Amino acid sequence: MDKSKSRYFIALLPPKDIRTQVNEIKQYFADHYGSRAAFKSPPHITLQPPFEWLTEEVPVLEECLSEFASERPSVPITLSGFAAFVPRVIYVNVIKTPALLTLQAGLMTHLETTLGITDPKSKQRPYAPHMTVAFRDLSRQNFKAAWPEFQDRELHFEFTAGNLTLLIHDGKQWNIHREFPFQPAF
Template identity: 65%
Template sequence: MSRFFVALLPPQDIQDYANQIKQYFADRYTSRGALKSPPHMTLQPPFEWAYANLPLLEASLKEFASGQQPVAITLKGFDAFAPHVIYINVVKSQELLTLQADLMAYTESNLGVVDKVSKSRLFAPHITVAFRDLTKQNFKAAWPEFEKRQLHFEFTTDKLTLLLHDGRRWNIKSEFAFADYGSPRQNSLCS
Protein backbone atom coordinates (compact mmCIF):
# COMPACT_ATOMS: atom_id res chain seq x y z
CA MET A 1 0.00 0.00 0.00
CA SER A 2 1.12 3.52 -0.79
CA ARG A 3 0.19 6.74 0.97
CA PHE A 4 -1.48 9.56 -0.96
CA PHE A 5 -3.31 12.79 -0.29
CA VAL A 6 -5.15 15.33 -2.43
CA ALA A 7 -4.43 19.05 -2.18
CA LEU A 8 -4.49 22.45 -3.83
CA LEU A 9 -1.07 23.96 -4.48
CA PRO A 10 -0.53 27.72 -4.77
CA PRO A 11 1.32 29.20 -7.76
CA GLN A 12 5.10 28.70 -7.83
CA ASP A 13 5.97 32.20 -6.56
CA ILE A 14 3.82 31.66 -3.46
CA GLN A 15 5.30 28.17 -3.00
CA ASP A 16 8.76 29.75 -3.13
CA TYR A 17 7.75 32.29 -0.45
CA ALA A 18 6.27 29.57 1.79
CA ASN A 19 9.35 27.39 1.31
CA GLN A 20 11.57 30.27 2.47
CA ILE A 21 9.51 30.48 5.68
CA LYS A 22 9.66 26.69 6.12
CA GLN A 23 13.45 26.85 5.75
CA TYR A 24 13.58 29.68 8.31
CA PHE A 25 11.71 27.46 10.80
CA ALA A 26 14.09 24.58 10.03
CA ASP A 27 17.18 26.76 10.54
CA ARG A 28 16.02 28.85 13.49
CA TYR A 29 13.60 26.57 15.35
CA THR A 30 14.65 23.05 14.23
CA SER A 31 11.18 22.36 12.79
CA ARG A 32 11.88 20.50 9.53
CA GLY A 33 8.67 18.49 9.08
CA ALA A 34 6.99 21.07 6.85
CA LEU A 35 9.87 20.76 4.36
CA LYS A 36 8.76 17.20 3.56
CA SER A 37 5.98 18.36 1.23
CA PRO A 38 5.40 21.19 -1.23
CA PRO A 39 3.35 24.09 0.19
CA HIS A 40 -0.28 23.02 -0.09
CA MET A 41 -3.84 23.12 1.26
CA THR A 42 -4.95 19.58 2.09
CA LEU A 43 -8.42 18.66 0.81
CA GLN A 44 -8.31 14.87 1.31
CA PRO A 45 -5.97 13.88 4.17
CA PRO A 46 -3.43 11.06 3.72
CA PHE A 47 -4.89 7.65 2.92
CA GLU A 48 -3.62 4.20 1.97
CA TRP A 49 -4.15 3.01 -1.62
CA ALA A 50 -2.72 0.07 -3.55
CA TYR A 51 -0.20 1.42 -6.05
CA ALA A 52 -1.37 -1.21 -8.55
CA ASN A 53 -4.79 0.51 -8.48
CA LEU A 54 -3.34 3.98 -9.14
CA PRO A 55 -5.04 4.24 -12.59
CA LEU A 56 -8.46 3.89 -10.89
CA LEU A 57 -7.59 6.58 -8.33
CA GLU A 58 -6.29 8.95 -11.03
CA ALA A 59 -9.27 8.36 -13.34
CA SER A 60 -11.66 9.03 -10.48
CA LEU A 61 -9.91 12.27 -9.46
CA LYS A 62 -9.80 13.38 -13.12
CA GLU A 63 -13.57 12.83 -13.36
CA PHE A 64 -14.20 14.78 -10.14
CA ALA A 65 -11.91 17.67 -11.15
CA SER A 66 -13.47 17.97 -14.61
CA GLY A 67 -16.75 18.94 -12.96
CA GLN A 68 -15.26 21.70 -10.81
CA GLN A 69 -14.89 25.42 -11.45
CA PRO A 70 -11.69 27.34 -10.58
CA VAL A 71 -11.68 28.63 -7.00
CA ALA A 72 -10.42 32.03 -5.82
CA ILE A 73 -8.07 31.66 -2.85
CA THR A 74 -6.94 34.34 -0.40
CA LEU A 75 -4.00 33.84 1.94
CA LYS A 76 -3.98 36.31 4.83
CA GLY A 77 -1.57 36.38 7.74
CA PHE A 78 -0.49 33.51 9.96
CA ASP A 79 -2.31 31.39 12.50
CA ALA A 80 -1.52 28.37 14.65
CA PHE A 81 -2.68 25.08 16.05
CA ALA A 82 -1.00 25.74 19.37
CA PRO A 83 1.37 24.61 20.75
CA HIS A 84 3.11 22.98 17.76
CA VAL A 85 1.92 24.09 14.29
CA ILE A 86 2.20 27.51 12.63
CA TYR A 87 0.63 28.08 9.23
CA ILE A 88 -0.29 30.57 6.55
CA ASN A 89 -3.99 31.27 7.01
CA VAL A 90 -6.28 30.44 4.08
CA VAL A 91 -9.45 32.54 4.15
CA LYS A 92 -12.50 30.26 4.24
CA SER A 93 -14.70 30.93 1.23
CA GLN A 94 -17.92 29.09 0.48
CA GLU A 95 -16.40 27.86 -2.82
CA LEU A 96 -13.37 26.36 -1.04
CA LEU A 97 -15.48 24.77 1.70
CA THR A 98 -17.84 23.30 -0.90
CA LEU A 99 -14.96 21.93 -3.00
CA GLN A 100 -13.45 20.19 0.03
CA ALA A 101 -16.78 18.75 1.22
CA ASP A 102 -17.66 17.58 -2.30
CA LEU A 103 -14.26 15.91 -2.74
CA MET A 104 -14.52 14.12 0.63
CA ALA A 105 -18.02 12.86 -0.24
CA TYR A 106 -16.90 11.83 -3.73
CA THR A 107 -13.82 9.88 -2.58
CA GLU A 108 -15.90 8.15 0.09
CA SER A 109 -18.73 7.10 -2.23
CA ASN A 110 -16.61 6.31 -5.32
CA LEU A 111 -13.34 5.02 -3.82
CA GLY A 112 -14.18 4.01 -0.26
CA VAL A 113 -11.65 6.54 1.09
CA VAL A 114 -12.84 7.81 4.48
CA ASP A 115 -11.02 10.08 6.91
CA LYS A 116 -12.83 9.66 10.23
CA VAL A 117 -11.00 12.58 11.87
CA SER A 118 -12.06 15.00 9.12
CA LYS A 119 -15.67 13.87 9.46
CA SER A 120 -15.65 14.90 13.13
CA ARG A 121 -14.17 18.40 12.82
CA LEU A 122 -14.57 21.50 10.69
CA PHE A 123 -12.32 22.00 7.66
CA ALA A 124 -9.56 24.50 8.51
CA PRO A 125 -7.72 25.30 5.25
CA HIS A 126 -4.09 26.27 5.83
CA ILE A 127 -0.53 26.02 4.49
CA THR A 128 1.76 24.62 7.19
CA VAL A 129 5.14 26.34 7.64
CA ALA A 130 6.12 24.88 11.05
CA PHE A 131 5.05 21.30 11.64
CA ARG A 132 4.26 19.19 14.70
CA ASP A 133 8.00 18.78 15.28
CA LEU A 134 8.07 22.39 16.53
CA THR A 135 8.68 22.08 20.28
CA LYS A 136 6.44 23.94 22.74
CA GLN A 137 9.43 26.06 23.74
CA ASN A 138 10.21 26.96 20.11
CA PHE A 139 6.52 27.60 19.41
CA LYS A 140 6.48 30.13 22.28
CA ALA A 141 9.56 31.80 20.79
CA ALA A 142 8.34 31.80 17.18
CA TRP A 143 4.65 32.62 17.54
CA PRO A 144 5.09 36.26 18.70
CA GLU A 145 7.29 36.78 15.61
CA PHE A 146 4.58 35.50 13.22
CA GLU A 147 1.35 36.30 15.06
CA LYS A 148 1.09 39.84 13.67
CA ARG A 149 3.24 39.37 10.56
CA GLN A 150 1.57 40.68 7.43
CA LEU A 151 0.95 38.39 4.47
CA HIS A 152 -1.60 38.71 1.68
CA PHE A 153 -1.83 36.74 -1.55
CA GLU A 154 -4.74 36.16 -3.90
CA PHE A 155 -4.83 33.62 -6.70
CA THR A 156 -7.19 31.30 -8.52
CA THR A 157 -6.61 27.57 -8.37
CA ASP A 158 -7.71 25.47 -11.34
CA LYS A 159 -6.50 21.96 -10.51
CA LEU A 160 -6.29 19.24 -7.88
CA THR A 161 -2.93 17.71 -7.05
CA LEU A 162 -2.38 14.09 -5.99
CA LEU A 163 0.70 13.63 -3.80
CA LEU A 164 2.50 10.35 -3.12
CA HIS A 165 4.74 9.57 -0.13
CA ASP A 166 8.07 7.97 -1.10
CA GLY A 167 8.99 6.91 2.44
CA ARG A 168 10.77 10.20 3.19
CA ARG A 169 8.70 13.02 1.71
CA TRP A 170 5.57 13.88 -0.29
CA ASN A 171 5.95 14.37 -4.04
CA ILE A 172 3.54 15.50 -6.73
CA LYS A 173 2.26 12.43 -8.56
CA SER A 174 -0.35 13.98 -10.86
CA GLU A 175 -2.53 17.03 -11.40
CA PHE A 176 -6.13 17.20 -12.57
CA ALA A 177 -7.49 20.30 -14.28
CA PHE A 178 -10.85 21.76 -13.31
CA ALA A 179 -13.64 22.09 -15.90
CA ASP A 180 -12.32 22.88 -19.38
CA TYR A 181 -9.09 24.47 -18.23
CA GLY A 182 -6.77 22.14 -20.10
CA SER A 183 -5.95 18.51 -19.84
CA PRO A 184 -4.43 17.09 -16.66
CA ARG A 185 -0.67 17.29 -16.40
CA GLN A 186 0.80 14.14 -15.02
CA ASN A 187 4.20 13.89 -13.42
CA SER A 188 5.40 10.33 -13.33
CA LEU A 189 7.71 9.26 -10.55
CA CYS A 190 9.95 6.24 -10.54
CA SER A 191 8.37 3.50 -8.47
Protein backbone atom coordinates (compact mmCIF):
# COMPACT_ATOMS: atom_id res chain seq x y z
CA MET A 1 0.00 0.00 0.00
CA ASP A 2 1.34 3.41 -1.00
CA LYS A 3 1.60 5.73 1.96
CA SER A 4 1.29 9.36 0.97
CA LYS A 5 3.21 12.10 2.70
CA SER A 6 2.76 15.83 2.74
CA ARG A 7 5.12 18.61 3.75
CA TYR A 8 4.30 20.65 6.83
CA PHE A 9 5.84 23.33 8.99
CA ILE A 10 4.84 24.99 12.24
CA ALA A 11 4.82 28.74 12.74
CA LEU A 12 3.42 31.75 14.54
CA LEU A 13 1.29 34.00 12.32
CA PRO A 14 0.69 37.67 13.03
CA PRO A 15 -2.84 39.09 13.06
CA LYS A 16 -4.49 39.77 9.70
CA ASP A 17 -3.74 43.54 9.68
CA ILE A 18 0.00 42.91 10.13
CA ARG A 19 -0.08 40.09 7.52
CA THR A 20 -1.65 42.55 5.08
CA GLN A 21 1.10 45.13 5.67
CA VAL A 22 3.88 42.52 5.39
CA ASN A 23 2.29 41.26 2.15
CA GLU A 24 2.44 44.84 0.83
CA ILE A 25 6.21 44.79 1.50
CA LYS A 26 6.47 41.43 -0.31
CA GLN A 27 4.57 43.00 -3.22
CA TYR A 28 7.09 45.87 -3.29
CA PHE A 29 9.91 43.31 -3.62
CA ALA A 30 7.99 41.54 -6.40
CA ASP A 31 7.38 44.80 -8.28
CA HIS A 32 10.81 46.41 -7.81
CA TYR A 33 13.23 43.51 -7.41
CA GLY A 34 11.58 40.55 -9.15
CA SER A 35 11.34 38.52 -5.93
CA ARG A 36 8.03 36.69 -5.61
CA ALA A 37 8.99 33.50 -3.72
CA ALA A 38 7.98 34.93 -0.33
CA PHE A 39 4.35 34.89 -1.53
CA LYS A 40 4.39 31.08 -1.38
CA SER A 41 3.53 31.30 2.33
CA PRO A 42 1.60 33.72 4.53
CA PRO A 43 3.75 36.05 6.66
CA HIS A 44 4.98 33.91 9.56
CA ILE A 45 7.69 33.17 12.09
CA THR A 46 8.90 29.59 11.61
CA LEU A 47 9.17 27.52 14.79
CA GLN A 48 9.66 24.07 13.17
CA PRO A 49 11.10 24.04 9.63
CA PRO A 50 9.41 21.97 6.90
CA PHE A 51 9.18 18.21 7.41
CA GLU A 52 7.38 15.32 5.73
CA TRP A 53 4.58 13.52 7.53
CA LEU A 54 2.32 10.62 6.57
CA THR A 55 -1.14 11.89 5.63
CA GLU A 56 -2.82 9.10 7.60
CA GLU A 57 -0.84 10.11 10.72
CA VAL A 58 -1.91 13.79 10.66
CA PRO A 59 -4.37 13.29 13.57
CA VAL A 60 -1.40 12.13 15.71
CA LEU A 61 0.55 15.27 14.73
CA GLU A 62 -2.48 17.47 15.44
CA GLU A 63 -3.03 15.88 18.85
CA CYS A 64 0.65 16.43 19.72
CA LEU A 65 0.47 20.12 18.73
CA SER A 66 -2.84 20.64 20.51
CA GLU A 67 -1.44 19.17 23.72
CA PHE A 68 1.77 21.23 23.48
CA ALA A 69 -0.01 24.54 22.73
CA SER A 70 -2.66 24.10 25.44
CA GLU A 71 0.11 23.98 28.07
CA ARG A 72 1.85 27.16 26.90
CA PRO A 73 0.93 30.82 27.41
CA SER A 74 0.41 33.21 24.49
CA VAL A 75 3.66 34.80 23.32
CA PRO A 76 4.23 38.55 22.98
CA ILE A 77 5.99 39.28 19.68
CA THR A 78 7.81 42.43 18.57
CA LEU A 79 8.69 43.04 14.93
CA SER A 80 11.32 45.75 14.59
CA GLY A 81 12.93 46.95 11.38
CA PHE A 82 14.58 44.77 8.77
CA ALA A 83 17.54 42.44 8.72
CA ALA A 84 19.18 40.11 6.22
CA PHE A 85 20.88 36.80 5.66
CA VAL A 86 23.43 37.98 3.10
CA PRO A 87 23.41 37.59 0.09
CA ARG A 88 19.81 36.53 -0.72
CA VAL A 89 17.31 37.03 2.13
CA ILE A 90 15.69 40.18 3.51
CA TYR A 91 13.27 39.86 6.39
CA VAL A 92 11.30 41.70 9.03
CA ASN A 93 13.35 41.41 12.20
CA VAL A 94 11.72 39.53 15.08
CA ILE A 95 13.04 40.46 18.54
CA LYS A 96 14.48 37.37 20.28
CA THR A 97 12.66 37.32 23.62
CA PRO A 98 13.09 34.64 26.29
CA ALA A 99 9.40 33.70 25.81
CA LEU A 100 9.84 33.14 22.05
CA LEU A 101 13.13 31.26 22.43
CA THR A 102 11.64 29.05 25.17
CA LEU A 103 8.57 28.29 23.03
CA GLN A 104 10.64 27.37 19.97
CA ALA A 105 13.11 25.19 21.89
CA GLY A 106 10.26 23.52 23.77
CA LEU A 107 8.38 22.76 20.55
CA MET A 108 11.48 21.29 18.85
CA THR A 109 12.15 19.07 21.87
CA HIS A 110 8.48 18.02 22.15
CA LEU A 111 8.26 17.09 18.45
CA GLU A 112 11.51 15.15 18.59
CA THR A 113 10.72 13.19 21.76
CA THR A 114 7.03 12.60 20.96
CA LEU A 115 7.05 12.06 17.18
CA GLY A 116 10.70 11.82 16.11
CA ILE A 117 10.46 15.03 14.03
CA THR A 118 13.84 16.75 13.84
CA ASP A 119 15.60 19.30 11.68
CA PRO A 120 19.36 18.58 11.59
CA LYS A 121 20.18 22.09 10.26
CA SER A 122 18.33 23.74 13.17
CA LYS A 123 20.42 21.76 15.64
CA GLN A 124 23.61 23.16 14.07
CA ARG A 125 22.77 26.84 14.44
CA PRO A 126 21.06 29.18 16.90
CA TYR A 127 17.39 29.97 16.34
CA ALA A 128 17.00 33.19 14.32
CA PRO A 129 13.32 34.20 14.33
CA HIS A 130 12.39 36.23 11.25
CA MET A 131 9.56 37.04 8.83
CA THR A 132 10.85 36.72 5.26
CA VAL A 133 9.86 39.34 2.68
CA ALA A 134 12.34 38.44 -0.09
CA PHE A 135 14.48 35.33 -0.64
CA ARG A 136 15.42 32.51 -3.01
CA ASP A 137 14.52 34.38 -6.23
CA LEU A 138 16.10 37.65 -5.03
CA SER A 139 19.25 37.85 -7.14
CA ARG A 140 22.52 38.88 -5.50
CA GLN A 141 22.47 42.00 -7.65
CA ASN A 142 18.93 42.89 -6.53
CA PHE A 143 19.83 42.12 -2.92
CA LYS A 144 22.68 44.66 -3.19
CA ALA A 145 20.21 47.20 -4.60
CA ALA A 146 17.40 46.49 -2.10
CA TRP A 147 19.35 46.11 1.14
CA PRO A 148 20.53 49.77 1.40
CA GLU A 149 16.88 50.79 0.90
CA PHE A 150 15.64 48.55 3.73
CA GLN A 151 18.50 48.25 6.23
CA ASP A 152 17.57 51.45 8.08
CA ARG A 153 13.85 51.50 7.24
CA GLU A 154 11.66 51.73 10.30
CA LEU A 155 8.96 49.19 11.01
CA HIS A 156 7.47 48.34 14.38
CA PHE A 157 4.63 46.00 15.29
CA GLU A 158 3.70 44.31 18.53
CA PHE A 159 1.20 41.50 18.86
CA THR A 160 0.47 38.50 20.99
CA ALA A 161 0.63 35.14 19.22
CA GLY A 162 -2.39 33.25 20.51
CA ASN A 163 -1.81 29.96 18.75
CA LEU A 164 0.54 27.66 16.89
CA THR A 165 -0.22 27.26 13.19
CA LEU A 166 0.35 24.08 11.19
CA LEU A 167 0.87 24.82 7.50
CA ILE A 168 0.69 22.30 4.66
CA HIS A 169 2.29 22.49 1.20
CA ASP A 170 -0.12 21.83 -1.68
CA GLY A 171 2.63 21.42 -4.29
CA LYS A 172 2.69 25.13 -5.14
CA GLN A 173 2.42 27.05 -1.89
CA TRP A 174 1.97 26.82 1.88
CA ASN A 175 -1.54 27.04 3.31
CA ILE A 176 -2.87 27.21 6.84
CA HIS A 177 -3.96 23.69 7.77
CA ARG A 178 -4.99 24.18 11.40
CA GLU A 179 -4.40 26.45 14.39
CA PHE A 180 -3.78 25.28 17.97
CA PRO A 181 -4.65 27.80 20.70
CA PHE A 182 -2.26 28.50 23.53
CA GLN A 183 -3.39 28.35 27.14
CA PRO A 184 -6.15 30.90 27.78
CA ALA A 185 -4.98 33.98 29.69
CA PHE A 186 -6.49 34.34 33.14
